[in-house]
Amino acid sequence: MTIMLHLQTSGTPRELGKAHGRRLKAKICQLLDHYRHGLRDGTGGWRKGLDPESRRAFSLKRSEMIEHIYPEACEEIDGIATGSGLPYEDIWELNLIYELTDHHPACSVYGFQDCNGHSLLGKSDDLEALELGSNVLTCSEPKGVLKSLNMHFSGTIWTTCAVNEAGLAYGMTGLRAQHQNPKGIPTLFLLHLLVSRCETAVEVEHLCSEYQISTNGVSLLIGDATGDLMVLEKYTTGQATRRPGPRGAALWQTNHCCDANLREDEDRNSPTHQNSLDREANIVNLDGLVPRTLKGLMDLYRTHDAPGGLCQHGAGGLHTDTAIIMDPTEREMWVTEGYPCETEFVKRSISVR
Template sequence: MSLMGNADPLIVRASGGPRERGRQYGSAARERVLLSLENYERVYETFAGLPWEGATALAETFVPAVARVQPDALEEMEGIALGAGVAFEDVLALNLRTEILFSGKARKIAAAGGGAAPGSAARAPGSSAGVPGECTSFCDLRGPEPVVGQNWDWIPFSHRTVVVLEAAPERGPRWVSVVEAGLLAKFGMNAAGVTVLTNALVTSLDRGAPGMPYHLLLRSLLESESVDAAVDTLRTVTRSSSANYLIVGGGRGVDVEARPGGADDLSLRRVERGGYLIHANHFLGGDGEFASTGADHGPRVMPDTLFRSERATALAELMPRPSVAGWHEVLSDHANYPDSLCCHPNPREGELEQGSTVASAVIEPERGLMHLVLGHPCAEPRVTYDYRDFFGVRG
């Protein structure tokens, strides 16, 4: 792997079986895992109303559902706990942050009798939205080769917990993911040519019912041999959380908007050559596609989602030719600052309500290249990771 630039991220390469990979990961990222635990204890209490003991107890109710579908994930989390010197249930609670956090927020909205916020106005500076906005992702197939990527926005403490995790499992393709320390996966790509991008979504159906958790599903998708296999994984499991999965490979993309449940709770959009798609933290189809089964709370929980989607689309339309530099500029945009595509902490908001772009990636999947910024893409260096040797492919 070649690393160009001045950034100095924590890169963890783990190999072998699930427990051994977890142990290597937990040991290498121990200080960041501890920092994740320290901060999520505050986050769960603030947004979900759960003390840490309540969060771990809720997380443990998911173990049977995970054991039926992805037992290796439990073994790997045990390894992470061993390597980091923490309890298994602590690592489990980190990996269920979406189920704990957003289900708690959805329950609070339901208790208040609230619905989704109307309209498409951006968040006004100084307003309190509660949970910060999460991600803006894109898939651009208008050029000769795909250019895809995303910004990951989250609470500023995550600048100190991010890890570039590179895995060489005993079975299946090698993969890389940009992830919070202690979690199994977030966005990334693998040696089979599959790239996985993602956005958190929130609906009135997100109540934290046990099923396959969001971040464990992201790991399953990164282990897929093809786009179709990844989509089949989403169809064949019972999912606990709403989320968007933008899966790219073989010159095409599939965007899967998912609500808690099974195959009937998915909406698919295909991205073909000559087209592009942008996704933030709300359903593109709106409530109309599933009005009888739930409401989209994304625009209420993360009000800047609507603006980010509209702004990125407008900038994409102005791009004469898809390129890494062009999409880097889109992800660096400051319209509606600080709640912009390149998100900066708003000093008018509380510490845990602030959002910040923690990582920004533009990926060329057919070249095996990830152009990554850890921090704000407007200011920090863009570093190019060449994974062709690690993946065992050239071209």
């Protein structure tokens, strides 16, 4: 069973980062070693353009650009470096790893309104075997913005799912893209921004439209305390949203593009593309059988139907590190610490100021 890391932070962005770095130094070092192994060329050398000096120059150039768009991100990353005692450029390298290397998108989201009109959102978080245990369940109280329960990845400001005190919740899946935009911010940085500033699904849609992303796309399942529910897909070329039909109808997405107007930006060459198609086909088959309840959603994330089970144990090289269910109306998050088929969902709540 995976032992999930837990963290409580408060204060300025730099203070949030310092607490993160102090607590998670060992895991950060482990991840840096893991990713750098993948930058080798197989003969003991570095792949072209990925030697230490090139990575350092790239990281510093990107940090200077992002400073003008999202300065709080830079402050928090600097705090992680300070707290961990690791070089600033190493922490930036970790935060930018999906711009330095190929990204194999993963994770599945599924949600609906229950009989009370509450939006319930589910998300799996699928990782490589050597990444298991890197998720950090964080209770964050940033100074001057919204408090939240969120899932971070060790050493980074990536926020892959969250519930905040205003009753906004979201969970993400990755989408692989063909195009890059050097003027954009990393996709997972944008998600970090949303949870601290937005109170409704509509606000998320509007804020996302104000920012360009740099490389791979994202799909967001978003719900709020009013019962609103949507999926937002975003690539470097644009974004689109969709909402469910009659009450009880579900929304879902795995790791391929669903909006016809965005498909020209999709890269279908990911090794996990077939895995994504299999999971979507499985969801389509199971959708009518899923009770529109908290338990129904939990049980869906425990399925192993092959191919395409949402609880993955190595299919396509992916392992489900955790599954998360969110109820934005109640400001609750239910989380497994490890494969959802093997562990219980534990409730976490966030108080309203």
